[in-house]
Amino acid sequence: MSEIVDGLQILAPDALPILAELDSRDASLWLMPSFAEAAGPEATAGVLSLPWEFVLSETASEGLLKSVDALDSSIGSPLVRRRGLVHVIDVPPSNTVLPPRSLPIFLLNGRNEADKAGFAARARRMEMIMELQQRGVRNLVVLGGPDLTLPVELGQLWQDGFQCGLTIISDDPEARQKITEWQADAGARRVTLLPAPAALLSEALHRRYTERADDRLIIRVRDAQGARHRVELSGRDDPEHPLLGNYELLSEAHLEYVTPEGLTSEEINGFFQDPSASWRPYAAQMPWSRDDRARNTLTKALQHLDRNGPEASRMFYIRAESGAGATTFIRDLAFGAAMDGYPTLIATQAPFTPSGRSTEKFITSCLNGIASAEIGKGLRQYEAPWLIVFDRSQWEGREGDIATFARQITEAGRRICIVFVTDALLPVAIYSEKRLEHLCDLSHEISQEAAMDLGRHLNRFLRPLGTARDAQEWQAFVNHSLVGPAAGHSVFWIALAFWLQRQIDLTETLQGWLYEQYEQKVADPVVRRAIVDIAAMSTVRQLLPETLLPRSEDFPTRDKLSDLQSTVGALGVVRQRFDTVSHWAMIHDQLGRFLLTGLFYDAPARDSVGLTEAQNPDHLRLMVLARIASNPMIAHPDLVELAETFATSIFKIDPGQGRSEFALYWREALEALDAMPKAFRMTSRTFLHHVSVSRRRIAKDDSRFSITDDERADLLRRATGDIEAALALEHDPGGETDLNLYNSLAHAYHDLADVEARRGMSAEQVAGLRSKANKATYSAYRLNPDNSYVLEIYARDRLTGANEDPDGAASVALEVLGIVYGAMQRETAELRRNALSKLADQAFDLLLRSTVAVHHAEPSSESEAIQQALSALGEGMARRDGTSLEDFPRTNRIEAAARLGHPLLRSNAQAVRLRYILACMDHPNDFALQLELLETLDGNRAILSPQLDLELALLMHQRGRHHEASRRFQKLRQLWARGEHYVEVPERLRWLLDESTGNRRPVRARIASGGDGARLHARVQELQNDRVPFRIAEFDGTQLRPGVSISGLISFGHNGPLLRPLTAG
Structure with missing residues (x-):
């Protein structure tokens, strides 16, 4: 029972309307002293312990704080798993760093009387209350108690334009009158009163919430013989940094069989609208099998992992057109693997950066739980491989990082297969990964026969609902599933979902129907603009946080969108909530493009949303995205990752890497980035770096960007300045590394020097710019001398500098050859082989230019000894273009190594380095010689790269110096933990060998x-x-x-x- 009078809804005392909001952590709490006194400390603490988004407390009584401290904080607690640990905070929120999942209780008046007075106390209180606005709270519950007094700030918030769903719990006899008067003063339109006594409400709310559905995590896992078992893994996730906040782990509950008749019409329509909404259609085998070969390949890879361990781990990529059903396809693959007993993680649509280390920790924790369950007793110990699945959004623009993600997991000995979706050309570097395989392609193309088979399959599920389509209807749909006569490409899978829900017919195009829905059914100008913003973000595959929705003067925009859900849902607009952050999106990025294209060709509508100046649909998209990027709220710490995406992806201008969507409007793209909030721009290393990369790419590309040298110089000076500003900022874990910044800074200064030389700058000033480039290069080289890009630019700088210093040319040539040939020996160097070979050629050319004649008599100087050694290496070689060290005759290499061992070169680090490389090639099992050479390098205080440091530790093991090797490995593990280092174990050192036989040593x-x-x-x-x-x-x-x-x-x-x-x- 309830009644509504003048905007005040009065519920029955036993009603609990906020349980659903607690499930999604979509409600916050404001505790008043009257309620806490009436309910008592323990009951009040029980209410506070529920998964609210956060709590504002007007009271900090000793009894209440003791009861809060006594709350169950074990990670096995269902409440802890849902909301993390409780954090009682008595300082300004800006002074507190909370973990990703937590329940903060803000003490508005501090902990004692001394905390209540003064300017600092008022500032703390206001900052805590402002969390309501900062977080975009959707539902607020005020625990008023028997003597209702509403906070003064609550009315001020409403008067300033803030609004949310407001529920007041109070059994004060005058509560109705007090709330009505407050509504009149504050201008609040919708308030709910729950006239329940504090003690009864506390007990009922806590009991009814904790008695709800069982949230234990039980998965299906196989044993050594393939038998499936149920294992409970509740409490295996970190409650404050939960991996399962960003992934789903397919559980036994997801895998329960469902008959086709068991699916409701809501579930079937929901599957067509959002295939990630529920696992029940997958349990009913509703997805149509499009490519059995992909499923078989994945199954064989998992079985191969069963037999061969982590070395058999694989990364599979699916290249898919937008809207071609990739989400459904990968989820069906994941479901099949989980059914077979392979633990399966699938990333949610939440905006996050995957971490291999946190994923590995979670998998290891789960494996410990599986081991303790003692499944498969009497069989050999067994570790089931894991499948990890990503849709395209998680690696968009960062596809190259997935190799690092995989390596961080497999290095810990975990067995994994990764499946990820992309619609782009993968970065060149990732193709050097031996574990990478192409799984399949997904497109909108479908044969007549396959389409009819799809129709027969789906009719099994539609027939019980009376919505099946006959063969003629299917045939007609296939023939008409184009966007329109001028579009020239099919959107079969997108159109299918709308057609099966009977939202469109064959007399209209999907684009035309979609825009007609928007134009006719969305009248509110704020909602129209919100949908345009959501559409624009969807076209770049980003979610729009609820806090960035355009502001409405009457009701919150989010509530207007929710009220229009039947309409906006038809447009493909959905609300998604991850932990305590809500987002809006379109289910396909193509729908966003269709809507914005329709808007562009509707001039009056385009004018009404402030986009009059748009020149074409792409330019209109840029204008909308620029407007979103300039929103001051995007500087909030919770949105930093999204804000950085505008520089790293959305407005990135890098045609060579496929980032050219807004290249035609590059000036406006850079202006949009410059218009982002300064508080964010000047404190983000990632932002400053990637904007600088865009400026440098524009300045360097003469063919695409026809600009003057003056403008190129301005772009490059801004780029160098921003990178230097980024280097001045403190490095945060996971942020832009010094290595990347120094590398880009070196490139930018070199390019600036070239442009300024063309503009007529003095030779001395140009030399100054090149000197800055060299310093940046050397800084990068010291940070990671194994990085192929770093060592290439370092070698190039050294060669350039040697042209101006003929006396040191031989030494430089030797150093470059050592660096280049060392890099070419590594397995991952294949894709860089041509670039490295060219550097080696330049080093030999430098040597030839600097040498008048080579005498074979006893050398009298280091330079002469180097010339003799390198001449011996190239003896009889007609040309060296593109050659590697293996291409030189073995006799030449042995002679060169002997000459590099001359006493004059014993302390020359570059000579020792090249001699070591030659020894590894021609005497691979002479570990004594190799160890001697590396120890000589180490003793000479040369830069011993992590790769050579690793090889030194391995050689110590091979030579029986195991304790020394163990200490060196301990230091190396600390180095790996501090940053990314790309090192490899050479094949000759892969196993502990018996030096006398060369065989592996038992x-x-x-x-x-x-x-x-x-x-x-x-x-x-x-x-x-x-x-x-x-x-x-x-x-x-x-x-x-x-x-x-x-x-x-x-x-x-x-x-x-x-x-x-x-x-x-």
């Missing part, structure tokens, strides 16, 4: 105590009883316990030795 080990459930440690006799990890799943038998002896082999990875079974490899 070892004996005794299992030690400790381990993480997936890995144990053993003391290996042949490694001086050093503790070495091993994977339980790789060793047969069930008697793996401390003290048991086992035999095996030793393989080496970047983290050190690993005990493997005798059959490994």
